[in-house]
Amino acid sequence: MVAQGFQVDLSKPLVFQVGHLGEDYEEWVHQAIVSKEGPRFFESSILEFFTRTRWWVIPLVWVPVACWLISLSAAMGHCCSHLALLTGSGIFMWTLLEYTLHRFLFHSKTKTYWTNTMHYLLHGCHHKHPMDSLRLVFPPAATAIIATPVWNLTKLLSTPSTAPAIFAGVLLGYVLYDLTHYYLHHGQPSSQMPKKLKKYHLNHHYREQNWGFGITSPIWDKLFGTMPPPPKAGKKST
Template sequence: MKNSKESIRLFENPILESLTKTNALFVIATLALISLSILLFGIIKIKLSILGYIVLFLSGTFVYTLAEYLIHRFVYHSGEYKNPKKWIFKIHGMHHTTPRDKQRLVLPLPVSIPLAGLFIFIFWLIMGNYVLLFFPGFLMGYSYYLSIHYFIHTTKPPKNFFRYLWKHHLLHHYKNETVAFGLTSPLWDIIFGTMPKDKKLE
């Protein structure tokens, strides 16, 4: 089953089951478009210097990388995530069982859009309307993550800088699931001490 391209049935209900399968590139493009629309709205609504816009956008991306690490480590890998009877299996455990199931490499939009709304609300409580410039950076970080993750599981490692990210995530899948939780960068793995010690994939 490991490394399988097959699909696992997650729900008895055929409608729910079909909602768990989605075209990754369509989701990525939609989220990137939402990010750009909010950014444009933010730029029209809030007057700042170019540097101010860039700093807020990049702060959102930076906070995203931390959220990516924390959610992967403490939510996705919590409890019995490999037990098909548990809800967390449907979110992440199944990805470890069938990592190459192309239709299940991204959270479907009916889940990710409400989640995006929740994040906007939380950030709005903290920073008010600046969320219109901060959140696009956060969401763009997530779209970037989804793209990299999709290509890691569907294509061979490239011969450039991205090769490192391929290896880091494949070590998480095929060597040790208790390390290498960061995907877009190993930064938080270095800070929190979860870098893989054994770096050989075979």
């Protein structure tokens, strides 16, 4: 696609090209290329390696961290029922964080070189290549960067003994989110609920990118008025 006199060459590493699209980046990034073959991001093989993550890495890294955090709250005197309540509260907090990040950060409008570049790395690449299985989940290093201010906020809003278990719930909610997201793209659900969720999410990709920001649930879309509008007459939904 030619934009502002610049043409993205899909045969070359993309990350340092997309910024040149300027105001046309938004249109370009939502013209999906539905292929299981992912693009190359960087010329450097080292940088390229860190952009690719297999789905099973997410629970392998973060579930032990969550268990350790729960054990910290347990060691400070919380019983099993309290730990379950605190962890459940953290999972609920994650659902709102999931919606907020997806709506306001991942779908922020960009047009300068560096904001386009950062957006592409953060989320734009997923909309451009939605079936790239190695870039469907967040690399642990990127997750740790986002998790740091969330942990600080959790500590601020809770007590020293409850913060670890609450944050463990946030991490477990994140793990469920990333695994659900992967499944919605690459799984073949047979029961009604995951089928509806898959249809809901794929409509976000291919029909209404500015609506339907919930991944694990549409609850916050319903509460905040971002449910996708119904298909126009004569037009089938994805």
